[in-house]
Structure formats: C-alpha cells, structure tokens
Amino acid sequence: MITKSKITAELENILPKKNILSAVEECYVYSQDGTNDIKSDIIPDVVVFPESIEEVQSIMRFANEHKISVVARGAGTNLVGACITSRGGIVINFTKMDNILEINKTNMTARVQAGVVVGKLQEKVSEMGLFFPPDPSNLKVSTIGGAIAQSAGGPKTFKYGTTKDYVLGLKVVLADGTLMETGTNTIKNATGYHLEQLFIGSEGTLGIVVEATLKLIPKPETTQVVMAYFNSVEDATNSVTSMIDKNIYPSTIDFMNKNTLQTVEKFYPCGLLTNREAALIIEVDGFKISMETQIMRLETVLRLSGATDIIIANTSDEQERIWTGRRASFGATAKLRPDVVTNDMIVPRENISKLVSGINKICEKYSLIVSIVGHIGDGNIHPQIALDLNNDTEVKNYEHAKKEFYELTLQLGGTLSAEHGIGLEKKEYFTRAVDTVALEYMKKIKKMFDPNNILNPDKIFDVG
Numbered sequence: 467m468i469t470k471s472k473i474t475a476e477l478e479n480i481l482p483k484k485n486i487l488s489a490v491e492e493c494y495v496y497s498q499d500g501t502n503d504i505k506s507d508i509i510p511d512v513v514v515f516p517e518s519i520e521e522v523q524s525i526m527r528f529a530n531e532h533k534i535s536v537v538a539r540g541a542g543t544n545l546v547g548a549c550i551t552s553r554g555g556i557v558i559n560f561t562k563m564d565n566i567l568e569i570n571k572t573n574m575t576a577r578v579q580a581g582v583v584v585g586k587l588q589e590k591v592s593e594m595g596l597f598f599p600p601d602p603s604n605l606k607v608s609t610i611g612g613a614i615a616q617s618a619g620g621p622k623t624f625k626y627g628t629t630k631d632y633v634l635g636l637k638v639v640l641a642d643g644t645l646m647e648t649g650t651n652t653i654k655n656a657t658g659y660h661l662e663q664l665f666i667g668s669e670g671t672l673g674i675v676v677e678a679t680l681k682l683i684p685k686p687e688t689t690q691v692v693m694a695y696f697n698s699v700e701d702a703t704n705s706v707t708s709m710i711d712k713n714i715y716p717s718t719i720d721f722m723n724k725n726t727l728q729t730v731e732k733f734y735p736c737g738l739l740t741n742r743e744a745a746l747i748i749e750v751d752g753f754k755i756s757m758e759t760q761i762m763r764l765e766t767v768l769r770l771s772g773a774t775d776i777i778i779a780n781t782s783d784e785q786e787r788i789w790t791g792r793r794a795s796f797g798a799t800a801k802l803r804p805d806v807v808t809n810d811m812i813v814p815r816e817n818i819s820k821l822v823s824g825i826n827k828i829c830e831k832y833s834l835i836v837s838i839v840g841h842i843g844d845g846n847i848h849p850q851i852a853l854d855l856n857n858d859t860e861v862k863n864y865e866h867a868k869k870e871f872y873e874l875t876l877q878l879g880g881t882l883s884a885e886h887g888i889g890l891e892k893k894e895y896f897t898r899a900v901d902t903v904a905l906e907y908m909k910k911i912k913k914m915f916d917p918n919n920i921l922n923p924d925k926i927f928d929v930g
C-alpha cells in the first residue's frame with residue numbers, strides 16, 4: 467500500500483505545494499461534513515485544491531493507478547455523510563475552481579466551474595435579468611458541484627424543479643483521468659443517451675464534475691410572500707390542492723408545524739402565531755400587473771380552505787421577516803437540546819398529512835423533540851430533531867425512529883430522500899427503496915465507471 471508521504475510527494479509533482487494540505491490537523495477538517503450524527507475518525511491522507519481540469523485529470527490518473535480513494539468536496543455542507551472520508555485517501559476540494567466562465571443571455575445558459583457557489587451564480591445571473599432557481603437554503607456557501615452530486619432542491623422546486631432540471635451539459639473527469647463531455651449547451655437535446663443525468667445525484671461516486679452548462683430562465687419581475695395559518699395540517703395540505711384547482715402556481719409552498727412555530731417564537735420572536743397547528747409560507751411571482759389578481763385568488767382559496775389568519779407581506783422587509791422565521795427553525799430547534807439532526811423524505815402530496823402525523827407519533831413513542839418543516843408543495847418533509855448525541859439512549863431512540871420514518875414514507879408511496887441524498891446516512895435503507903433490477907444496474911454502472919471503486923467509496927450502496 468502506498469504511504470501518505472509517497473502520496474503527498476507524488477501530488478507535489480502535479481500541484482503547487484500551496485494547494486496541498488497533508489498535516490493531520492488540517493486534513494481532519496476535511497474528514498467530516500454537515501452531518502451531525504455521523505462522525506468519522508478516518509482522516510484523509512491529503513487534501514488538494516486543483517485550479518484546472520488538467521490537474522484534476524492527473525490526480526485521478528495517479529489515484530486510479532494506486533487504487534487510492536478520492537472524495538470530491540464542495541462546501542462540505544451535505545447532511546448525509548456524503549463526503550465523509552470513510553477510507554482516507556485524497557480529498558479534491560473545488561474552492562479554487564470557482565469561476566463563472568460564461569453567462570449567455572441570448573441562449574439563457576451559464577457555463578461554470580464546479581466550485582462556483584450557488585448563491586453567487588444566482589446573484590450574477592440576476593444582474594442580467596436571468597434566474598437560476600435551485601436554491602438549497604444554504605446557497606450562500608454550497609457549490610454547483612455539490613448541488614449536482616446531491617440533486618439539491620430547495621423551496622422553489624414546486625414551480626421550478628431541482629438542480630437536475632437545469633443541467634444541460636457536464637465536463638466530468640472519470641476515475642482513470644479521462645475527460646468526458648456529455649450533454650450540450652442547447653435547451654433541447656435528443657442526441658443519444660443523457661449521460662449527464664447519470665452524474666446528478668451520484669454523490670461523486672461515478673465521476674468528478676469539473677464544469678457544468680446550466681439552463682437559466684427569465685427572472686420573474688416581482689415576488690410576493692403570503693403567510694397563512696391553519697387549525698389542522700389537513701386543511702393546510704388541502705389548500706395546496708385547491709390552489710392547483712384554481713390555476714394558482716406559487717413558486718414556493720413551505721410548511722411549519724405547531725412545534726416549529728412555538729420553538730422559533732421562543733428563541734427568535736418574530737410575531738408568529740403559536741397556537742395554530744400549521745402555517746404555510748407561499749411565494750408567488752410573475753409580472754407586477756398580475757400580482758394583485760394572483761394574491762386575491764390565493765387569499766380566497768386560503769380562506770375557503772380554512773386558513774384562520776392570512777398575512778400578506780407588502781414590503782421586502784415584511785417578506786424577509788416571514789422568511790427569517792422559517793429559516794430560523796433549524797437554529798431554534800438546536801437550542802432545545804445540545805444537538806440537532808434533520809432528515810429529508812418525500813411522499814405524494816396527497817399523503818403528506820399522514821406523514822406529518824406519523825412522524826409526530828413516532829417521535830412521541832421515542833420521546834424525541836421534533837419540529838417539522840418542509841416544502842409541502844412537493845410532499846417533502848424535514849423533521850428536525852433536538853437531542854443529545856452523547857446520550858446513548860437518545861441516539862438509539864433516534865435510530866429506531868429514523869427506521870420507522872422511512873418505513874412509513876415507503877408505505878405512503880414515497881421515497882427516502884427528496885433533496886439531501888443517501889450518502890452514508892441512508893445507505894442501510896437504500897435497498898428497500900429501489901427496485902432490485904434497478905439496483906443491479908446501478909451496481910453495473912458503478913463498476914463500469916469506477917472498476918477500482920476509488921470514487922467516494924461506501925456511499926449510497928455497497929458495490930459488492
């Protein structure tokens with residue numbers, strides 16, 4: 467087996483020394499990610515910061531030759547242990563490949579390096595009257611490479627879809643260092659297999675994305691935010707169906723349950739009504755001229771669906787105040803116990819109230835404190851659980867609860883992850899959620915792309 471010092475020495479032939487970290491205390495930082503309940507004591511041998519595609523190719527050629535595992539890393543904010551270095555090896559960090567290479571207004575496309583921060587791209591295209599809708603809540607730090615690898619979504623999925631809907635083409639460095647270009651820079655493409663889609667949600671297990679061509683859309687002229695409270699989760703869910711019936715098409719329909727309202731208000735008071743069972747945050751966008759009609763129709767639908775209180779944000783400050791309450795939910799829940807973990811599951815929208823009440827019952831059974839938020843328009847729920855990860859009983863209880871969450875989700879016709887991915891966190895349950903023939907073909911694809919199993923090994927499923 468090749469030693470750490472030999473790996474470092476070889477990499478120094480590929481990259482300038484300033485772009486290599488090998489001290490244990492430096493590498494330790496890159497062995498973990500945003501996942502609170504999985505920690506690894508296996509530290510990468512080396513962390514590298516390439517600045518060009520050619521450098522990434524040389525790193526992969528070297529790693530493949532010596533069968534060294536390689537974990538690509540963006541901001542390391544995923545929540546499923548997807549870039550935990552379970553076998554040491556090399557971490558390729560993309561923070562130095564963060565250039566927006568081109569924004570083409572006529573074609574409505576952007577060509578970007580993998581390390582571009584999602585929020586930075588949104589800002590730049592917005593200045594040109596364009597819009598890149600995928601917006602994981604931590605868009606100020608998470609990268610395009612990470613968003614592609616995790617198939618990230620966010621609040622705007624209901625109307626605009628997720629990252630996968632905006633990837634037109636990719637440049638990918640394969641396990642043996644070969645550069646593959648897949649897809650196009652055109653809005654439509656029916657020219658053979660869509661290999662670029664294979665890399666979306668593949669969590670760095672099939673190839674290293676170095677560049678992406680992304681679809682953009684025109685920026686909506688204006689946005690308005692409405693908050694509605696309900697006395698039951700069912701009423702809140704049914705209001706979404708009524709909106710669709712009335713051709714109202716919000717960009718966002720987000721959800722907070724009673725515990726969340728109470729927890730946020732306790733720690734970050736912002737005027738939430740804490741005695742309601744559910745609240746929806748609804749964002750509509752479009753032409754200014756259409757806004758009054760959209761809001762009027764929305765208000766009627768909400769009232770007929772049983773909304774007890776409707777707050778229409780008329781200024782950007784009021785909009786921000788509503789969103790601050792929603793965004794504070796994770797931090798507020800974290801204040802209830804020493805730690806907080808979040809989960810991500812999705813069911814067909816018709817089953818969302820069953821999922822919410824099931825999660826509450828499961829948490830009650832295991833004495834877990836939960837606040838539930840989610841993108842209810844998509845059927846996507848995030849239970850946020852406050853616990854002490856140093857308390858074995860609480861950890862065990864969470865493990866039992868998690869298993870029951872997933873069983874319930876599958877029973878309700880849903881699936882394990884909507885936008886966070888599988889990583890190490892959900893691997894144990896993955897085989898129950900996918901068809902056996904599909905799994906067999908996933909394994910064949912993995913073996914074909916990465917015969918030595920060096921690309922982010924141990925994630926999603928075991929190769930066998």
Ligand SMILES: Cc1cc2nc3c(=O)[nH]c(=O)nc-3n(C[C@H](O)[C@H](O)[C@H](O)COP(=O)(O)OP(=O)(O)OC[C@H]3O[C@@H](n4cnc5c(N)ncnc54)[C@H](O)[C@@H]3O)c2cc1C
Nearest residue numbers: 540541542543544548603609611612615618619670675885
């Ligand atoms: C506070 C918070 C809020 C969040 N909110 C949302 C949300 O609303 N919606 C949502 O979808 N997610 C959300 N997430 C999860 C997270 O934002 C996404 O998973 C994100 O897209 C990860 O980006 P990253 O750059 O941090 O990737 P990382 O965590 O660095 O990596 C994620 C995965 O991508 C792989 N990878 C990274 N770069 C490359 C590359 N260039 N080529 C190949 N593989 C690569 C890694 O190996 C790993 O498997 C949230 C996370 C946090 C901490």
